[in-house]
Amino acid sequence: MQQQGTTVLVVEDSPMFRRMLSDMLQSIGYTRVLEAFSGQAAKELLAVERPDLVCLDLTLPDISGYEVCEHIRATPGLQDVPVLMISARTQTMDRAQAEEAGASGYLIKPFTPEELRQQVERVMAARPRKEA
Template structure:
């Protein structure tokens, strides 16, 4: 499943981690990787374009990943975009809150490229088809 996948928006405040995640996503066949280092930057980018996937860090310097996710779910044109939450937080409560905010998946740092691939495939497969 290496071919495909379109555009991903990576929302992550750590430049090193953003780079690593972008590389992993490219290896999975995503052709365009957009990066945002804050929740606000992510929202501005999402106004311009609807990506095929959003990889969203929970802990951002301005607004939380939860709020960004809620915004995505509340926006008609973005509602069906899969959101993969990424966090170093392992608490069940964090995962539950992410699901409540509308996250499609939850990945705990640190993770392997294989764990990322499995989560990405799962959330991409679950999204509603556009031509329905």
């Protein structure tokens, strides 16, 4: 799968986990990884960038991942960007709420690089194809 030129936005408040996630994404071929440490920072970045994928932590210091996901779904030009929710929350309710907010996938921490790769490939394959 060719990822060159693909931009991924990682929204994660833990610097250690954000770095680890960015490294994992780069190791599976995503060369352009942008990072945001909060929901507000993500929204500001999304105002000027259109990533091909958003990896979004559910628990952020300011606004929840659910709200950021809803913002993406409500923003013209961003609606079809795949959003992979990442959380330590394992409850069915959390996953259902993520789906309701418009998440394309849900990955539970901790996860392996292989689990991340599979989820990323799944949500990227499911996105609507751009008409050339």
